[in-house]
Amino acid sequence: MDVLWLTKQSLTKTSSQECKSWGFTMFPVLGTSPQKCGTFDLLASFDQPLHITTNYESVNNKDFFNRLRSRKWGVIVIDEVHKLKGGANSTPTTVWRNTADLLIEQVTVHGCFPVFMTGSIVNNKLEEIWAYLHPLDPERFPSLRHFQRTFGRKNWVTGVLEIDQDRLLGLLAPNMIRRGKDEVGEQLPPKNYMPDEWITLDPKDEITELYMDLQRKAFIGVKKDLDSMDDDATLSIGNVIQRIHYLRTALVAPGTFRFNEYSIDDETGERSVSFIERKMTFKPPYPKLDAVFEKVCELRDQGENVIVYSAQYNRPLEYLYDLFTACGHSCDKIVGGSDTSAVQRRFQQNETQILLINMRTGAEGLNLHRCDRWPGGASHVVFIDSWWNPESERQAEDRTWRIGTNRPVFIHRVHVEGTIDELMIAIKNHKKKIASGIADAEELRVGDWKDLLKKFI
């Protein structure tokens, strides 16, 4: 029986190793596309069932995709299937299209059995579920429009079309198994959220002046828009998100920071339409990163191993890596292109005690908890900054809170007063408020954005 296992690139090796530890051999197919094709051909030449693990993006290469199509897969496993959400975009992604084509063909023509794995059914909006239900059953879920029409329920108060979750879950029940940690009777040690640590910027610091100037300029146009806006007016959310992104970067990414600056008319206070590209250099001290450094050192002094997450930036991790290494700490990092499997093994074996992770690469599929199976692992997690989606952060936290965890887990967060951190917390809390039974987050709507921004600006 041929088995194809699709996963995130950073998990290709670790998934194969975990399968092997459970007695089922999967071969990781890695490298560039020609290398992958070569490995595939070599493995296929043996007179044995083909068991391969590769990354989602492999299907984008025509040669490799044709090789995948040429086999009759008995099982296709898609790990973290919620990542396959590109089908719900207005223009579906190529990865989604090719994966869907491959699955539909294999299931309908060759009788393949698909197995989807996911710890968070949906990340942003419920429509994303359609993106992976379509390849599972194209007859029942033929199009996104059909999905919305069939499972949509108009909320007459907000005028928004909501998904009828009960109906959807009822339909999925024969094919889905979903249980929480409490339901399976596993008594894990508690996960504790420590009180958020708030630091204040020193007005004398150069970085404070630069950041505050940037923050003031970033929202000038938005404030004017919000003041004159009636309830039906629309807000360019893409524009707002871009500004928030600038400020988040400026707060945690040391070094040179590039951004688009709009000039402000002194008389009218309005922003110009055109902009000039500017760069700003943030020099040490970096108050937030220094606070994280101190927090980690404090935990290390107590003999604790620590995982530090950045929501999406490598630069703060590199800065902290240099700092920890210079102070004699044994430290590792997982960013794009890292050998995740080797880093995980070193951390489990206690060869490293501090692990710096970019959440976009290492929030899923890793076992970094304290347990009886290895001497290392961590029970303390520190977040440098916030991600838009609480569900992704929960995934990251749960790298240390897994079956077998033998110690309580502690989650720490560091924020800076009066900065974009406050808005990010408000956004996350709002998403939690509108959390639903099937998912933990839903997209923010224009009205929500207006309310949140009015409070912040």
Add this chain to the structure above:
Amino acid sequence: MRIIGATTERGQVEEVSTARERLAELQELKVLVRYNQANTKSRVTELREQIAALDNQRRSAIEYLDAMQQLMDRLSREELELQAKLEEEPDLTSPEMQRALAKLKEIHGVDQNTGDILNYKPYQLQAIIFILDRHFRPRKTKGAIEGDDTGLGKTAIVAGLLQLMENEEQFQGASN
């Protein structure tokens, strides 16, 4: 004049006497009417009370009927759900499932005290059986979603599942 006067006086006396009789009659009538009034009022009150009591009884009866109807609906729904659940329950008696479980015991061993399969926790075994059953007895939608919470060992579950599926395929191949 006297005669006339006397006649007139007599006439007046008669008139007064008649008037008194009439007054007495009227007073009697008044008493009677008052009595009747009071009687009718109490009867009306009594009837009203009876109506209210009957109305309450009617309402209670309707509420009872509603409750019965709801109970019937709930029982019918539960019956349907139970039927659906029974249909969805994995068939542990099928030969292929028996072979799969025997293989799992062979690979991972059995706890002599509890009878549990070693290495796999009961909920993990439950997931393996659930997905295997979907493989052996496909439902309308083919395939399965392992949507357990993070950290419950999904990879271990799927690895075990693949082992058993391959084993079954080898068995089928050999018997053919």
